[in-house]
Amino acid sequence: MKPLLIALPKGRLEEELLPRLKGSAFELDPKALKSRRLRIPMADPGLNAILLKGADLPRYVAGGVAALGVVGSDILDECPVDLMELADLDFGVCRLSLCGPAATSLERLRALPHLRIATKFPVATGRWLRQEGITAELVPLQSSVELAPVLGLADAIVDLVQSGRTLQAHHLAELAVLGRASARLVACRGQYLSEPDRIGPLARALAGLMKGGTAAS
Amino acid sequence: MPTHTPSFPDLLFADAARLRRWETLLMAHLDAAGYRELHPSLVMRSPDNPNTVRFFDGDQLVALRWDFTEALARTLVRRFQDPPQRLSYAGPVFRRPTNSWDPVERFEVGCEHIHVDREQRIEADRELAGLLMAVPALLGLEGCLLHIGHAALLRRPLEAEAIPRELGLEVARVLDRRAIHRAAELLQGHPAKDRLLAHAEILLSGPDGPGSLDDLARGPYGALLEAEALQLRRVLDRLSSRLPQGLTLRLDMGDLRGLGFYSGPTLRLWAPGAQRELAAGGRYDGLFPELGRPWFAAGFCVRLTTLLELGDPQEEAE
Numbered sequence: 297m298k299p300l301l302i303a304l305p306k307g308r309l310e311e312e313l314l315p316r317l318k319g320s321a322f323e324l325d326p327k328a329l330k331s332r333r334l335r336i337p338m339a340d341p342g343l344n345a346i347l348l349k350g351a352d353l354p355r356y357v358a359g360g361v362a363a364l365g366v367v368g369s370d371i372l373d374e375c376p377v378d379l380m381e382l383a384d385l386d387f388g389v390c391r392l393s394l395c396g397p398a399a400t401s402l403e404r405l406r407a408l409p410h411l412r413i414a415t416k417f418p419v420a421t422g423r424w425l426r427q428e429g430i431t432a433e434l435v436p437l438q439s440s441v442e443l444a445p446v447l448g449l450a451d452a453i454v455d456l457v458q459s460g461r462t463l464q465a466h467h468l469a470e471l472a473v474l475g476r477a478s479a480r481l482v483a484c485r486g487q488y489l490s491e492p493d494r495i496g497p498l499a500r501a502l503a504g505l506m507k508g509g510t511a512a513s
Numbered sequence: 514m515p516t517h518t519p520s521f522p523d524l525l526f527a528d529a530a531r532l533r534r535w536e537t538l539l540m541a542h543l544d545a546a547g548y549r550e551l552h553p554s555l556v557m558r559s560p561d562n563p564n565t566v567r568f569f570d571g572d573q574l575v576a577l578r579w580d581f582t583e584a585l586a587r588t589l590v591r592r593f594q595d596p597p598q599r600l601s602y603a604g605p606v607f608r609r610p611t612n613s614w615d616p617v618e619r620f621e622v623g624c625e626h627i628h629v630d631r632e633q634r635i636e637a638d639r640e641l642a643g644l645l646m647a648v649p650a651l652l653g654l655e656g657c658l659l660h661i662g663h664a665a666l667l668r669r670p671l672e673a674e675a676i677p678r679e680l681g682l683e684v685a686r687v688l689d690r691r692a693i694h695r696a697a698e699l700l701q702g703h704p705a706k707d708r709l710l711a712h713a714e715i716l717l718s719g720p721d722g723p724g725s726l727d728d729l730a731r732g733p734y735g736a737l738l739e740a741e742a743l744q745l746r747r748v749l750d751r752l753s754s755r756l757p758q759g760l761t762l763r764l765d766m767g768d769l770r771g772l773g774f775y776s777g778p779t780l781r782l783w784a785p786g787a788q789r790e791l792a793a794g795g796r797y798d799g800l801f802p803e804l805g806r807p808w809f810a811a812g813f814c815v816r817l818t819t820l821l822e823l824g825d826p827q828e829e830a831e
Contacts, residue, residue, distance in 0.1 A: 376612075485788070
């Protein structure tokens, strides 16, 4: 039987995630991790990991390349793919917030004749704007969103806020919280439902481990 | 000039031949059971579903047939005083999928059992399940799973707790993804939140055997769902005794897809390695009354596009 692939995220969540896997069946081979190998063996010989950028990860899982994956809910909310979202793993927790220059307020932004909001999260932002009855032009950006109000590209931003230090460094403040984001365990619908005896126990073990328990190997 | 149209795949020789062979096999299977073919038009009027392929015919907005069941139902209420009881169909439907890379044009073969007498429902459900159970062997598939669910397992508790329809559908949508934590967010502040989440935990405990019906009976809506649990137990007993070799039967109380449409037992056929179900169906007693006819109905369709993606099991076996 081919080793089963588990998609793990690079970047923000990776730093919190990898230490949780140590000593378990899901621990990544340290040599392979430092190399440029695509498939990284896990302690269980039946499992391999692939490290992916968060935005690409849901597609690998929904497309059935990886059976399981870990990804931020902020990314899941932006991409309409059909997969199972098995657990909130309660790490990588942050807020999705509307932020603007420290001197402004939500009321001031509402009053602008042409409000421009820069964001990497147009779906969640659009949903919140509709709920609030605010009309705005969304400026889609892929990185360093906090520069947009500083340099005059937008009046405000919607971005993830964890400690708030990046905002402070750019003289920005949180004006409204749109929602909470955290790491989620996802599964390929087809594999989860057509191979429940193989995928189900693995998913439960991985969720238990990530939430701070122990994983059955 | 576009070089490819992934949403509307062209089937070249081998795939075209497979499709023709599977359609012929399945239609003969349904014909032998007394199901007669109806061929509703490829163009449907009054499309209010944004996932359809819509265009203007003169000044009238129309859509390519997005669903055989609805197309057939519209034809039946227009053309028949009493419904023909057993219908079959074959052909393409056009519906935008959740995954943007999946095809919009999909090929299906299916059947509908329509009846005026309420008492016929159980027998019709059994007949359809029996027909579907024979499909894997006809197509040369091994190791398939038949999941049995029941739409009322979530629908009735939501109604009993007076959850608004839109919220109920949203709860069903997130539970269909097994995201119970999202359901908790949606139900935040509702007095029935804890009861509904405890019930959802039972429904989502995983595709399992009849043992999970005992958990359902002990749960917060055990008394409310007594009739449905008994019905499921009987269906499982009956089908288990007739199960063809190589097919596994599972109770999946977490099958909540299409909760706004299905009203009773649901069926989903899974093949190993398939990213989507090979066949899906169930009881939908709400559709004909909505169209003005007091008829009951159930059916299933086999998704030949999913089968094409799997390759040809018979050729691989050879």
